[in-house]
Amino acid sequence: MFEDITKSGKQMVIGLIKIVGLFAVIIYVISPVDLLPLNPIDDIAVVLAYLSMVGIDIFGIFGSKK
Numbered sequence: 001m002f003e004d005i006t007k008s009g010k011q012m013v014i015g016l017i018k019i020v021g022l023f024a025v026i027i028y029v030i031s032p033v034d035l036l037p038l039n040p041i042d043d044i045a046v047v048l049a050y051l052s053m054v055g056i057d058i059f060g061i062f063g064s065k066k
Contacts, residue, residue, distance in 0.1 A: 018053075018054050021050055021054070022050065025046055025047060025050045028043070028046055029043045029046065029047065
């Protein structure tokens, strides 16, 4: 799929995916339609999954990295 896209084009697509993902996470967190209403556990899980997707070391944030 990415054979004809240059390296800068790939970086642009990856950046776009990260931005769209961020907006999707924000909309999910503030949306009244939720997997578990009045329970923040699923919202936290979605945020942690997004942080992991964009390359942030979530285990290092919580201090459990050895």
